[in-house]
Amino acid sequence: MQTLIPVERMVLSWGDEEELCIVNRHTWGGLSAPWDSEGEYIVPIQSFTDFSDAEDGAIGWGAHLFGDLSAREIERRTIKAGYHSAMFAPLRAGDATGGVISVVTSEPDAYTKKHLRVLETIASQISGAIHASELYDKAVLWTEEREQRIVLEAQKQELERISQIKSQIITTVSHELKTPLTSMAAFIDILSRNREGNLIQRQLDQLEVLRRNGSHLHLLINDLLDHSKVESGTYELLEMNFDGYSMLRSLGESFEPLVKQANQFIEVDLPDGEVTITADQSRISQTISNMLSNATKYAGEGATIRLESHASDSMFSVTVSDDGIGMDSEAVENAFDLYFRGGKSNNSSCIRLGTGTQYRQNHHQHASGRDLLEQ
Structure with missing residues:
Protein backbone atom coordinates (compact mmCIF):
# COMPACT_ATOMS: atom_id res chain seq x y z
CA MET A 1 0.00 0.00 0.00
CA THR A 112 -5.58 12.15 -7.02
CA LYS A 113 -8.02 10.07 -9.08
CA LYS A 114 -5.13 7.76 -9.92
CA HIS A 115 -4.59 7.07 -6.23
CA LEU A 116 -8.33 6.46 -5.82
CA ARG A 117 -8.38 3.85 -8.64
CA VAL A 118 -5.44 2.06 -6.98
CA LEU A 119 -7.25 2.05 -3.63
CA GLU A 120 -10.46 0.78 -5.26
CA THR A 121 -8.50 -2.03 -6.93
CA ILE A 122 -6.97 -3.06 -3.60
CA ALA A 123 -10.39 -2.90 -1.95
CA SER A 124 -11.93 -5.17 -4.60
CA GLN A 125 -9.16 -7.74 -4.09
CA ILE A 126 -9.47 -7.97 -0.32
CA SER A 127 -13.24 -7.49 0.13
CA GLY A 128 -13.98 -11.11 -0.84
CA ALA A 129 -11.60 -12.44 1.79
CA ILE A 130 -13.05 -10.09 4.42
CA HIS A 131 -16.61 -11.15 3.55
CA ALA A 132 -15.59 -14.82 3.76
CA SER A 133 -14.06 -14.16 7.16
CA GLU A 134 -17.31 -12.56 8.33
CA LEU A 135 -19.28 -15.58 7.14
CA TYR A 136 -16.83 -17.91 8.88
CA ASP A 137 -17.24 -16.02 12.17
CA LYS A 138 -21.01 -16.30 11.85
CA ALA A 139 -20.74 -20.02 11.09
CA VAL A 140 -18.54 -20.59 14.14
CA LEU A 141 -20.97 -18.61 16.31
CA TRP A 142 -23.93 -20.56 14.94
CA THR A 143 -22.13 -23.87 15.62
CA GLU A 144 -21.32 -22.83 19.19
CA GLU A 145 -24.92 -21.77 19.78
CA ARG A 146 -26.18 -25.05 18.34
CA GLU A 147 -23.87 -27.08 20.59
CA GLN A 148 -24.97 -25.00 23.58
CA ARG A 149 -28.62 -25.63 22.74
CA ILE A 150 -27.92 -29.37 22.59
CA VAL A 151 -26.25 -29.26 26.01
CA LEU A 152 -29.09 -27.20 27.49
CA GLU A 153 -31.69 -29.55 26.05
CA ALA A 154 -29.88 -32.53 27.58
CA GLN A 155 -29.74 -30.74 30.94
CA LYS A 156 -33.43 -29.89 30.67
CA GLN A 157 -34.33 -33.52 30.01
CA GLU A 158 -32.22 -34.67 32.96
CA LEU A 159 -33.87 -32.13 35.27
CA GLU A 160 -37.30 -33.26 34.09
CA ARG A 161 -36.34 -36.87 34.78
CA ILE A 162 -35.14 -35.98 38.29
CA SER A 163 -38.30 -33.96 38.89
CA GLN A 164 -40.47 -36.92 37.89
CA ILE A 165 -38.56 -39.22 40.24
CA LYS A 166 -38.93 -36.70 43.06
CA SER A 167 -42.66 -36.40 42.40
CA GLN A 168 -43.06 -40.17 42.50
CA ILE A 169 -41.17 -40.41 45.80
CA ILE A 170 -43.21 -37.61 47.39
CA THR A 171 -46.48 -39.15 46.21
CA THR A 172 -45.53 -42.56 47.59
CA VAL A 173 -44.37 -41.17 50.94
CA SER A 174 -47.48 -39.01 51.27
CA HIS A 175 -49.81 -41.95 50.74
CA GLU A 176 -47.82 -44.02 53.24
CA LEU A 177 -48.16 -41.25 55.84
CA LYS A 178 -51.89 -40.94 55.29
CA THR A 179 -52.58 -44.56 56.27
CA PRO A 180 -51.50 -44.37 59.97
CA LEU A 181 -52.86 -40.80 60.24
CA THR A 182 -56.31 -41.96 59.14
CA SER A 183 -56.21 -44.70 61.76
CA MET A 184 -55.16 -42.26 64.48
CA ALA A 185 -57.95 -39.84 63.52
CA ALA A 186 -60.51 -42.66 63.71
CA PHE A 187 -59.42 -43.71 67.22
CA ILE A 188 -59.40 -40.07 68.40
CA ASP A 189 -62.96 -39.76 67.11
CA ILE A 190 -64.01 -42.93 68.95
CA LEU A 191 -62.44 -41.78 72.21
CA SER A 192 -63.99 -38.31 71.88
CA ARG A 193 -67.50 -39.82 71.86
CA ASN A 194 -66.84 -40.99 75.49
CA ARG A 195 -69.57 -43.60 75.40
CA GLU A 196 -68.34 -45.18 78.63
CA GLY A 197 -68.31 -41.76 80.32
CA ASN A 198 -64.88 -42.44 81.82
CA LEU A 199 -63.12 -39.37 80.38
CA ILE A 200 -63.15 -36.07 82.22
CA GLN A 201 -63.59 -32.76 80.37
CA ARG A 202 -59.87 -31.98 80.43
CA GLN A 203 -59.12 -35.25 78.65
CA LEU A 204 -61.82 -34.54 76.07
CA ASP A 205 -60.29 -31.10 75.48
CA GLN A 206 -56.90 -32.73 74.97
CA LEU A 207 -58.41 -35.14 72.44
CA GLU A 208 -59.83 -32.12 70.60
CA VAL A 209 -56.34 -30.64 70.44
CA LEU A 210 -55.06 -33.94 69.03
CA ARG A 211 -57.85 -33.92 66.47
CA ARG A 212 -57.00 -30.38 65.31
CA ASN A 213 -53.31 -31.18 65.06
CA GLY A 214 -54.14 -34.34 63.14
CA SER A 215 -56.18 -32.24 60.73
CA HIS A 216 -53.23 -29.87 60.37
CA LEU A 217 -50.88 -32.80 59.68
CA HIS A 218 -53.34 -34.07 57.08
CA LEU A 219 -53.17 -30.67 55.41
CA LEU A 220 -49.37 -30.79 55.34
CA ILE A 221 -49.47 -34.21 53.70
CA ASN A 222 -51.85 -32.87 51.09
CA ASP A 223 -49.33 -30.09 50.51
CA LEU A 224 -46.77 -32.70 49.56
CA LEU A 225 -49.20 -34.12 47.04
CA ASP A 226 -49.75 -30.65 45.61
CA HIS A 227 -46.04 -29.83 45.40
CA SER A 228 -46.00 -29.92 41.61
CA LYS A 229 -48.68 -27.24 41.49
CA VAL A 230 -46.73 -25.12 43.94
CA GLU A 231 -43.52 -25.42 41.91
CA SER A 232 -45.29 -24.53 38.66
CA GLY A 233 -47.08 -21.58 40.25
CA THR A 234 -50.55 -22.95 39.54
CA TYR A 235 -51.55 -23.67 43.13
CA GLU A 236 -54.68 -21.79 44.13
CA LEU A 237 -55.58 -20.50 47.58
CA LEU A 238 -59.05 -21.40 48.87
CA GLU A 239 -60.88 -18.21 49.73
CA MET A 240 -63.39 -18.44 52.59
CA ASN A 241 -64.91 -16.36 55.41
CA PHE A 242 -63.90 -17.23 58.98
CA ASP A 243 -63.52 -15.73 62.44
CA GLY A 244 -59.88 -14.71 62.91
CA TYR A 245 -60.03 -14.54 66.69
CA SER A 246 -61.59 -18.01 66.94
CA MET A 247 -58.78 -19.38 64.75
CA LEU A 248 -56.15 -17.81 67.00
CA ARG A 249 -57.77 -19.12 70.19
CA SER A 250 -57.71 -22.64 68.74
CA LEU A 251 -54.06 -22.26 67.79
CA GLY A 252 -53.19 -21.06 71.28
CA GLU A 253 -54.93 -24.06 72.83
CA SER A 254 -53.22 -26.50 70.47
CA PHE A 255 -49.79 -25.18 71.49
CA GLU A 256 -50.36 -25.30 75.22
CA PRO A 257 -49.07 -28.90 75.60
CA LEU A 258 -45.87 -28.10 73.66
CA VAL A 259 -45.31 -24.92 75.65
CA LYS A 260 -45.81 -26.67 78.99
CA GLN A 261 -43.49 -29.49 77.96
CA ALA A 262 -40.76 -26.90 77.28
CA ASN A 263 -41.45 -25.24 80.67
CA GLN A 264 -42.65 -22.11 78.89
CA PHE A 265 -45.77 -19.94 79.06
CA ILE A 266 -48.12 -18.79 76.30
CA GLU A 267 -50.23 -15.65 76.55
CA VAL A 268 -53.09 -15.16 74.11
CA ASP A 269 -54.21 -11.54 74.09
CA LEU A 270 -57.23 -11.13 71.82
CA PRO A 271 -60.05 -8.59 71.77
CA ASP A 272 -63.57 -9.67 72.61
CA GLY A 273 -66.02 -10.45 69.86
CA GLU A 274 -65.40 -11.69 66.34
CA VAL A 275 -63.59 -10.46 63.22
CA THR A 276 -64.50 -11.89 59.83
CA ILE A 277 -61.60 -12.49 57.43
CA THR A 278 -61.75 -13.49 53.77
CA ALA A 279 -58.67 -15.60 53.03
CA ASP A 280 -57.38 -19.18 53.02
CA GLN A 281 -57.82 -20.17 56.66
CA SER A 282 -55.67 -23.29 56.40
CA ARG A 283 -52.68 -21.35 55.01
CA ILE A 284 -53.03 -18.52 57.52
CA SER A 285 -53.27 -21.04 60.35
CA GLN A 286 -50.26 -22.91 58.99
CA THR A 287 -48.17 -19.72 58.83
CA ILE A 288 -49.01 -18.68 62.38
CA SER A 289 -48.39 -22.25 63.60
CA ASN A 290 -44.90 -22.08 62.09
CA MET A 291 -44.23 -18.84 63.95
CA LEU A 292 -45.47 -20.29 67.25
CA SER A 293 -43.45 -23.43 66.66
CA ASN A 294 -40.26 -21.42 66.06
CA ALA A 295 -40.93 -19.40 69.20
CA THR A 296 -41.34 -22.59 71.22
CA LYS A 297 -38.16 -24.13 69.80
CA TYR A 298 -35.81 -21.19 70.23
CA ALA A 299 -37.17 -18.95 73.02
CA GLY A 300 -35.59 -21.08 75.75
CA GLU A 301 -36.78 -22.54 79.02
CA GLY A 302 -39.00 -20.29 81.11
CA ALA A 303 -39.76 -17.94 78.22
CA THR A 304 -43.15 -16.38 77.60
CA ILE A 305 -44.65 -16.59 74.14
CA ARG A 306 -47.24 -13.96 73.31
CA LEU A 307 -49.93 -14.25 70.65
CA GLU A 308 -51.68 -10.93 69.98
CA SER A 309 -54.04 -9.57 67.38
CA HIS A 310 -55.66 -6.31 66.36
CA ALA A 311 -58.14 -5.53 63.61
CA SER A 312 -59.29 -2.45 61.73
CA ASP A 313 -61.59 -1.93 58.78
CA SER A 314 -58.92 -3.01 56.28
CA MET A 315 -56.18 -4.80 58.27
CA PHE A 316 -55.98 -7.85 60.51
CA SER A 317 -52.66 -7.95 62.38
CA VAL A 318 -51.28 -10.98 64.21
CA THR A 319 -48.09 -10.73 66.29
CA VAL A 320 -46.08 -13.61 67.76
CA SER A 321 -43.34 -12.48 70.15
CA ASP A 322 -41.08 -14.21 72.65
CA ASP A 323 -38.08 -13.67 74.93
CA GLY A 324 -35.55 -15.32 72.62
CA ILE A 325 -32.45 -13.86 70.95
CA GLY A 326 -34.46 -12.64 67.95
CA MET A 327 -32.91 -11.42 64.71
CA ASP A 328 -30.18 -8.90 63.93
CA SER A 329 -30.03 -6.89 60.69
CA GLU A 330 -28.00 -9.60 58.90
CA ALA A 331 -30.54 -12.25 59.83
CA VAL A 332 -33.39 -10.05 58.61
CA GLU A 333 -31.79 -9.88 55.17
CA ASN A 334 -31.69 -13.68 54.99
CA ALA A 335 -34.92 -14.44 56.84
CA PHE A 336 -36.64 -15.98 53.83
CA ASP A 337 -33.70 -18.18 52.79
CA LEU A 338 -34.45 -21.87 53.16
CA TYR A 339 -33.35 -23.30 56.55
CA PHE A 340 -31.66 -20.04 57.62
CA ARG A 341 -31.16 -19.35 61.34
CA GLY A 342 -29.60 -16.45 63.20
CA GLY A 343 -30.15 -13.14 64.97
CA LYS A 344 -29.28 -11.14 68.09
CA SER A 345 -32.23 -8.87 68.87
CA ASN A 346 -35.52 -9.11 70.74
CA ASN A 347 -37.83 -11.36 68.81
CA SER A 348 -41.14 -10.31 67.32
CA SER A 349 -42.91 -11.66 64.27
CA CYS A 350 -45.99 -10.19 62.70
CA ILE A 351 -48.50 -11.16 60.05
CA ARG A 352 -50.86 -8.58 58.59
CA LEU A 353 -53.82 -9.44 56.42
CA GLY A 354 -55.19 -6.70 54.23
CA THR A 355 -58.55 -6.68 52.53
CA GLY A 356 -59.26 -9.67 50.32
CA THR A 357 -56.84 -12.60 50.32
CA GLN A 358 -53.52 -10.77 50.18
CA TYR A 359 -51.28 -10.95 53.21
CA ARG A 360 -47.60 -10.55 54.03
CA GLN A 361 -45.24 -11.71 56.75
CA ASN A 362 -42.84 -9.25 58.35
CA HIS A 363 -40.84 -8.44 61.44
CA HIS A 364 -42.61 -5.48 62.97
CA GLN A 365 -40.60 -2.41 63.99
CA HIS A 366 -41.05 -1.21 67.58
CA ALA A 367 -39.57 1.64 69.61
CA SER A 368 -36.98 -0.77 70.97
CA GLY A 369 -35.35 -0.87 67.53
CA ARG A 370 -36.52 -4.20 66.15
CA ASP A 371 -35.80 -4.51 62.46
CA LEU A 372 -38.54 -4.22 59.88
CA LEU A 373 -38.85 -6.89 57.26
CA GLU A 374 -41.64 -7.06 54.72
CA GLN A 375 -42.37 -9.68 52.12
Whole structure:
Protein backbone atom coordinates (compact mmCIF):
# COMPACT_ATOMS: atom_id res chain seq x y z
CA MET A 1 0.00 0.00 0.00
CA GLN A 2 2.75 2.46 0.95
CA THR A 3 4.60 1.92 -2.33
CA LEU A 4 1.52 2.87 -4.34
CA ILE A 5 -0.30 5.48 -2.24
CA PRO A 6 0.81 8.20 0.19
CA VAL A 7 -0.54 6.76 3.45
CA GLU A 8 0.32 7.36 7.07
CA ARG A 9 -2.70 5.65 8.55
CA MET A 10 -5.09 3.03 7.19
CA VAL A 11 -8.42 1.96 8.73
CA LEU A 12 -10.58 -0.99 7.78
CA SER A 13 -14.26 -0.55 8.78
CA TRP A 14 -17.27 -2.83 8.42
CA GLY A 15 -20.94 -1.90 8.35
CA ASP A 16 -23.55 -2.83 10.95
CA GLU A 17 -27.01 -2.72 9.33
CA GLU A 18 -28.92 -3.10 12.59
CA GLU A 19 -27.09 -0.26 14.35
CA LEU A 20 -26.87 1.94 11.23
CA CYS A 21 -23.14 2.53 11.56
CA ILE A 22 -19.71 1.37 10.48
CA VAL A 23 -17.23 0.10 13.05
CA ASN A 24 -13.44 0.31 12.85
CA ARG A 25 -12.16 -3.28 12.80
CA HIS A 26 -8.48 -2.70 12.07
CA THR A 27 -6.18 0.33 12.24
CA TRP A 28 -2.61 0.50 10.96
CA GLY A 29 0.13 3.11 11.32
CA GLY A 30 0.05 6.81 11.87
CA LEU A 31 -0.11 9.01 14.91
CA SER A 32 -2.44 8.10 17.71
CA ALA A 33 -5.91 9.48 17.04
CA PRO A 34 -8.04 10.92 19.90
CA TRP A 35 -10.53 8.05 19.67
CA ASP A 36 -7.97 5.20 19.71
CA SER A 37 -8.11 4.92 23.52
CA GLU A 38 -11.86 4.36 23.27
CA GLY A 39 -11.37 1.13 21.32
CA GLU A 40 -13.56 0.66 18.28
CA TYR A 41 -14.57 3.92 16.65
CA ILE A 42 -18.17 3.96 15.41
CA VAL A 43 -19.34 6.23 12.59
CA PRO A 44 -23.13 6.60 12.23
CA ILE A 45 -24.63 6.17 8.76
CA GLN A 46 -27.64 8.26 7.78
CA SER A 47 -28.89 5.63 5.29
CA PHE A 48 -27.55 2.11 5.20
CA THR A 49 -29.28 1.57 1.85
CA ASP A 50 -27.33 4.43 0.28
CA PHE A 51 -24.15 3.09 1.90
CA SER A 52 -24.65 -0.48 0.65
CA ASP A 53 -25.47 0.77 -2.86
CA ALA A 54 -22.28 2.84 -3.13
CA GLU A 55 -19.88 1.44 -5.75
CA ASP A 56 -17.36 4.26 -6.09
CA GLY A 57 -14.81 5.54 -3.65
CA ALA A 58 -14.21 9.16 -2.66
CA ILE A 59 -11.37 11.59 -2.28
CA GLY A 60 -12.19 13.68 0.77
CA TRP A 61 -14.47 12.78 3.63
CA GLY A 62 -16.88 10.28 2.09
CA ALA A 63 -20.14 12.24 2.12
CA HIS A 64 -21.80 9.94 -0.46
CA LEU A 65 -20.85 6.91 1.69
CA PHE A 66 -21.86 8.09 5.16
CA GLY A 67 -23.99 11.20 4.66
CA ASP A 68 -23.11 14.87 5.06
CA LEU A 69 -23.31 14.99 8.87
CA SER A 70 -21.08 11.97 9.43
CA ALA A 71 -18.64 13.15 6.77
CA ARG A 72 -18.25 16.53 8.50
CA GLU A 73 -17.66 14.77 11.83
CA ILE A 74 -15.01 12.52 10.21
CA GLU A 75 -13.35 15.59 8.72
CA ARG A 76 -13.32 17.40 12.05
CA ARG A 77 -11.85 14.47 13.96
CA THR A 78 -9.29 13.60 11.27
CA ILE A 79 -7.96 17.14 10.92
CA LYS A 80 -7.82 17.42 14.72
CA ALA A 81 -5.62 14.30 14.70
CA GLY A 82 -3.20 16.00 12.26
CA TYR A 83 -4.31 14.49 8.94
CA HIS A 84 -5.39 16.78 6.09
CA SER A 85 -6.06 14.36 3.23
CA ALA A 86 -8.36 11.35 3.21
CA MET A 87 -9.58 8.80 0.72
CA PHE A 88 -12.21 6.03 0.95
CA ALA A 89 -12.92 2.95 -1.16
CA PRO A 90 -15.92 0.64 -0.68
CA LEU A 91 -15.47 -3.02 0.19
CA ARG A 92 -18.02 -4.81 -2.00
CA ALA A 93 -19.43 -8.19 -0.96
CA GLY A 94 -21.51 -9.52 -3.84
CA ASP A 95 -23.85 -6.76 -4.99
CA ALA A 96 -23.59 -4.64 -1.85
CA THR A 97 -21.01 -2.60 0.00
CA GLY A 98 -20.25 -4.13 3.37
CA GLY A 99 -17.46 -1.84 4.56
CA VAL A 100 -14.81 0.70 3.59
CA ILE A 101 -11.05 0.99 3.56
CA SER A 102 -9.72 4.47 4.26
CA VAL A 103 -6.28 6.06 4.10
CA VAL A 104 -5.13 9.43 5.42
CA THR A 105 -1.97 11.51 5.33
CA SER A 106 -0.86 14.76 6.91
CA GLU A 107 -0.01 16.30 3.52
CA PRO A 108 -2.81 18.53 2.15
CA ASP A 109 -4.37 17.61 -1.23
CA ALA A 110 -2.20 14.50 -1.41
CA TYR A 111 -4.62 12.25 -3.34
CA THR A 112 -5.58 12.15 -7.02
CA LYS A 113 -8.02 10.07 -9.08
CA LYS A 114 -5.13 7.76 -9.92
CA HIS A 115 -4.59 7.07 -6.23
CA LEU A 116 -8.33 6.46 -5.82
CA ARG A 117 -8.38 3.85 -8.64
CA VAL A 118 -5.44 2.06 -6.98
CA LEU A 119 -7.25 2.05 -3.63
CA GLU A 120 -10.46 0.78 -5.26
CA THR A 121 -8.50 -2.03 -6.93
CA ILE A 122 -6.97 -3.06 -3.60
CA ALA A 123 -10.39 -2.90 -1.95
CA SER A 124 -11.93 -5.17 -4.60
CA GLN A 125 -9.16 -7.74 -4.09
CA ILE A 126 -9.47 -7.97 -0.32
CA SER A 127 -13.24 -7.49 0.13
CA GLY A 128 -13.98 -11.11 -0.84
CA ALA A 129 -11.60 -12.44 1.79
CA ILE A 130 -13.05 -10.09 4.42
CA HIS A 131 -16.61 -11.15 3.55
CA ALA A 132 -15.59 -14.82 3.76
CA SER A 133 -14.06 -14.16 7.16
CA GLU A 134 -17.31 -12.56 8.33
CA LEU A 135 -19.28 -15.58 7.14
CA TYR A 136 -16.83 -17.91 8.88
CA ASP A 137 -17.24 -16.02 12.17
CA LYS A 138 -21.01 -16.30 11.85
CA ALA A 139 -20.74 -20.02 11.09
CA VAL A 140 -18.54 -20.59 14.14
CA LEU A 141 -20.97 -18.61 16.31
CA TRP A 142 -23.93 -20.56 14.94
CA THR A 143 -22.13 -23.87 15.62
CA GLU A 144 -21.32 -22.83 19.19
CA GLU A 145 -24.92 -21.77 19.78
CA ARG A 146 -26.18 -25.05 18.34
CA GLU A 147 -23.87 -27.08 20.59
CA GLN A 148 -24.97 -25.00 23.58
CA ARG A 149 -28.62 -25.63 22.74
CA ILE A 150 -27.92 -29.37 22.59
CA VAL A 151 -26.25 -29.26 26.01
CA LEU A 152 -29.09 -27.20 27.49
CA GLU A 153 -31.69 -29.55 26.05
CA ALA A 154 -29.88 -32.53 27.58
CA GLN A 155 -29.74 -30.74 30.94
CA LYS A 156 -33.43 -29.89 30.67
CA GLN A 157 -34.33 -33.52 30.01
CA GLU A 158 -32.22 -34.67 32.96
CA LEU A 159 -33.87 -32.13 35.27
CA GLU A 160 -37.30 -33.26 34.09
CA ARG A 161 -36.34 -36.87 34.78
CA ILE A 162 -35.14 -35.98 38.29
CA SER A 163 -38.30 -33.96 38.89
CA GLN A 164 -40.47 -36.92 37.89
CA ILE A 165 -38.56 -39.22 40.24
CA LYS A 166 -38.93 -36.70 43.06
CA SER A 167 -42.66 -36.40 42.40
CA GLN A 168 -43.06 -40.17 42.50
CA ILE A 169 -41.17 -40.41 45.80
CA ILE A 170 -43.21 -37.61 47.39
CA THR A 171 -46.48 -39.15 46.21
CA THR A 172 -45.53 -42.56 47.59
CA VAL A 173 -44.37 -41.17 50.94
CA SER A 174 -47.48 -39.01 51.27
CA HIS A 175 -49.81 -41.95 50.74
CA GLU A 176 -47.82 -44.02 53.24
CA LEU A 177 -48.16 -41.25 55.84
CA LYS A 178 -51.89 -40.94 55.29
CA THR A 179 -52.58 -44.56 56.27
CA PRO A 180 -51.50 -44.37 59.97
CA LEU A 181 -52.86 -40.80 60.24
CA THR A 182 -56.31 -41.96 59.14
CA SER A 183 -56.21 -44.70 61.76
CA MET A 184 -55.16 -42.26 64.48
CA ALA A 185 -57.95 -39.84 63.52
CA ALA A 186 -60.51 -42.66 63.71
CA PHE A 187 -59.42 -43.71 67.22
CA ILE A 188 -59.40 -40.07 68.40
CA ASP A 189 -62.96 -39.76 67.11
CA ILE A 190 -64.01 -42.93 68.95
CA LEU A 191 -62.44 -41.78 72.21
CA SER A 192 -63.99 -38.31 71.88
CA ARG A 193 -67.50 -39.82 71.86
CA ASN A 194 -66.84 -40.99 75.49
CA ARG A 195 -69.57 -43.60 75.40
CA GLU A 196 -68.34 -45.18 78.63
CA GLY A 197 -68.31 -41.76 80.32
CA ASN A 198 -64.88 -42.44 81.82
CA LEU A 199 -63.12 -39.37 80.38
CA ILE A 200 -63.15 -36.07 82.22
CA GLN A 201 -63.59 -32.76 80.37
CA ARG A 202 -59.87 -31.98 80.43
CA GLN A 203 -59.12 -35.25 78.65
CA LEU A 204 -61.82 -34.54 76.07
CA ASP A 205 -60.29 -31.10 75.48
CA GLN A 206 -56.90 -32.73 74.97
CA LEU A 207 -58.41 -35.14 72.44
CA GLU A 208 -59.83 -32.12 70.60
CA VAL A 209 -56.34 -30.64 70.44
CA LEU A 210 -55.06 -33.94 69.03
CA ARG A 211 -57.85 -33.92 66.47
CA ARG A 212 -57.00 -30.38 65.31
CA ASN A 213 -53.31 -31.18 65.06
CA GLY A 214 -54.14 -34.34 63.14
CA SER A 215 -56.18 -32.24 60.73
CA HIS A 216 -53.23 -29.87 60.37
CA LEU A 217 -50.88 -32.80 59.68
CA HIS A 218 -53.34 -34.07 57.08
CA LEU A 219 -53.17 -30.67 55.41
CA LEU A 220 -49.37 -30.79 55.34
CA ILE A 221 -49.47 -34.21 53.70
CA ASN A 222 -51.85 -32.87 51.09
CA ASP A 223 -49.33 -30.09 50.51
CA LEU A 224 -46.77 -32.70 49.56
CA LEU A 225 -49.20 -34.12 47.04
CA ASP A 226 -49.75 -30.65 45.61
CA HIS A 227 -46.04 -29.83 45.40
CA SER A 228 -46.00 -29.92 41.61
CA LYS A 229 -48.68 -27.24 41.49
CA VAL A 230 -46.73 -25.12 43.94
CA GLU A 231 -43.52 -25.42 41.91
CA SER A 232 -45.29 -24.53 38.66
CA GLY A 233 -47.08 -21.58 40.25
CA THR A 234 -50.55 -22.95 39.54
CA TYR A 235 -51.55 -23.67 43.13
CA GLU A 236 -54.68 -21.79 44.13
CA LEU A 237 -55.58 -20.50 47.58
CA LEU A 238 -59.05 -21.40 48.87
CA GLU A 239 -60.88 -18.21 49.73
CA MET A 240 -63.39 -18.44 52.59
CA ASN A 241 -64.91 -16.36 55.41
CA PHE A 242 -63.90 -17.23 58.98
CA ASP A 243 -63.52 -15.73 62.44
CA GLY A 244 -59.88 -14.71 62.91
CA TYR A 245 -60.03 -14.54 66.69
CA SER A 246 -61.59 -18.01 66.94
CA MET A 247 -58.78 -19.38 64.75
CA LEU A 248 -56.15 -17.81 67.00
CA ARG A 249 -57.77 -19.12 70.19
CA SER A 250 -57.71 -22.64 68.74
CA LEU A 251 -54.06 -22.26 67.79
CA GLY A 252 -53.19 -21.06 71.28
CA GLU A 253 -54.93 -24.06 72.83
CA SER A 254 -53.22 -26.50 70.47
CA PHE A 255 -49.79 -25.18 71.49
CA GLU A 256 -50.36 -25.30 75.22
CA PRO A 257 -49.07 -28.90 75.60
CA LEU A 258 -45.87 -28.10 73.66
CA VAL A 259 -45.31 -24.92 75.65
CA LYS A 260 -45.81 -26.67 78.99
CA GLN A 261 -43.49 -29.49 77.96
CA ALA A 262 -40.76 -26.90 77.28
CA ASN A 263 -41.45 -25.24 80.67
CA GLN A 264 -42.65 -22.11 78.89
CA PHE A 265 -45.77 -19.94 79.06
CA ILE A 266 -48.12 -18.79 76.30
CA GLU A 267 -50.23 -15.65 76.55
CA VAL A 268 -53.09 -15.16 74.11
CA ASP A 269 -54.21 -11.54 74.09
CA LEU A 270 -57.23 -11.13 71.82
CA PRO A 271 -60.05 -8.59 71.77
CA ASP A 272 -63.57 -9.67 72.61
CA GLY A 273 -66.02 -10.45 69.86
CA GLU A 274 -65.40 -11.69 66.34
CA VAL A 275 -63.59 -10.46 63.22
CA THR A 276 -64.50 -11.89 59.83
CA ILE A 277 -61.60 -12.49 57.43
CA THR A 278 -61.75 -13.49 53.77
CA ALA A 279 -58.67 -15.60 53.03
CA ASP A 280 -57.38 -19.18 53.02
CA GLN A 281 -57.82 -20.17 56.66
CA SER A 282 -55.67 -23.29 56.40
CA ARG A 283 -52.68 -21.35 55.01
CA ILE A 284 -53.03 -18.52 57.52
CA SER A 285 -53.27 -21.04 60.35
CA GLN A 286 -50.26 -22.91 58.99
CA THR A 287 -48.17 -19.72 58.83
CA ILE A 288 -49.01 -18.68 62.38
CA SER A 289 -48.39 -22.25 63.60
CA ASN A 290 -44.90 -22.08 62.09
CA MET A 291 -44.23 -18.84 63.95
CA LEU A 292 -45.47 -20.29 67.25
CA SER A 293 -43.45 -23.43 66.66
CA ASN A 294 -40.26 -21.42 66.06
CA ALA A 295 -40.93 -19.40 69.20
CA THR A 296 -41.34 -22.59 71.22
CA LYS A 297 -38.16 -24.13 69.80
CA TYR A 298 -35.81 -21.19 70.23
CA ALA A 299 -37.17 -18.95 73.02
CA GLY A 300 -35.59 -21.08 75.75
CA GLU A 301 -36.78 -22.54 79.02
CA GLY A 302 -39.00 -20.29 81.11
CA ALA A 303 -39.76 -17.94 78.22
CA THR A 304 -43.15 -16.38 77.60
CA ILE A 305 -44.65 -16.59 74.14
CA ARG A 306 -47.24 -13.96 73.31
CA LEU A 307 -49.93 -14.25 70.65
CA GLU A 308 -51.68 -10.93 69.98
CA SER A 309 -54.04 -9.57 67.38
CA HIS A 310 -55.66 -6.31 66.36
CA ALA A 311 -58.14 -5.53 63.61
CA SER A 312 -59.29 -2.45 61.73
CA ASP A 313 -61.59 -1.93 58.78
CA SER A 314 -58.92 -3.01 56.28
CA MET A 315 -56.18 -4.80 58.27
CA PHE A 316 -55.98 -7.85 60.51
CA SER A 317 -52.66 -7.95 62.38
CA VAL A 318 -51.28 -10.98 64.21
CA THR A 319 -48.09 -10.73 66.29
CA VAL A 320 -46.08 -13.61 67.76
CA SER A 321 -43.34 -12.48 70.15
CA ASP A 322 -41.08 -14.21 72.65
CA ASP A 323 -38.08 -13.67 74.93
CA GLY A 324 -35.55 -15.32 72.62
CA ILE A 325 -32.45 -13.86 70.95
CA GLY A 326 -34.46 -12.64 67.95
CA MET A 327 -32.91 -11.42 64.71
CA ASP A 328 -30.18 -8.90 63.93
CA SER A 329 -30.03 -6.89 60.69
CA GLU A 330 -28.00 -9.60 58.90
CA ALA A 331 -30.54 -12.25 59.83
CA VAL A 332 -33.39 -10.05 58.61
CA GLU A 333 -31.79 -9.88 55.17
CA ASN A 334 -31.69 -13.68 54.99
CA ALA A 335 -34.92 -14.44 56.84
CA PHE A 336 -36.64 -15.98 53.83
CA ASP A 337 -33.70 -18.18 52.79
CA LEU A 338 -34.45 -21.87 53.16
CA TYR A 339 -33.35 -23.30 56.55
CA PHE A 340 -31.66 -20.04 57.62
CA ARG A 341 -31.16 -19.35 61.34
CA GLY A 342 -29.60 -16.45 63.20
CA GLY A 343 -30.15 -13.14 64.97
CA LYS A 344 -29.28 -11.14 68.09
CA SER A 345 -32.23 -8.87 68.87
CA ASN A 346 -35.52 -9.11 70.74
CA ASN A 347 -37.83 -11.36 68.81
CA SER A 348 -41.14 -10.31 67.32
CA SER A 349 -42.91 -11.66 64.27
CA CYS A 350 -45.99 -10.19 62.70
CA ILE A 351 -48.50 -11.16 60.05
CA ARG A 352 -50.86 -8.58 58.59
CA LEU A 353 -53.82 -9.44 56.42
CA GLY A 354 -55.19 -6.70 54.23
CA THR A 355 -58.55 -6.68 52.53
CA GLY A 356 -59.26 -9.67 50.32
CA THR A 357 -56.84 -12.60 50.32
CA GLN A 358 -53.52 -10.77 50.18
CA TYR A 359 -51.28 -10.95 53.21
CA ARG A 360 -47.60 -10.55 54.03
CA GLN A 361 -45.24 -11.71 56.75
CA ASN A 362 -42.84 -9.25 58.35
CA HIS A 363 -40.84 -8.44 61.44
CA HIS A 364 -42.61 -5.48 62.97
CA GLN A 365 -40.60 -2.41 63.99
CA HIS A 366 -41.05 -1.21 67.58
CA ALA A 367 -39.57 1.64 69.61
CA SER A 368 -36.98 -0.77 70.97
CA GLY A 369 -35.35 -0.87 67.53
CA ARG A 370 -36.52 -4.20 66.15
CA ASP A 371 -35.80 -4.51 62.46
CA LEU A 372 -38.54 -4.22 59.88
CA LEU A 373 -38.85 -6.89 57.26
CA GLU A 374 -41.64 -7.06 54.72
CA GLN A 375 -42.37 -9.68 52.12
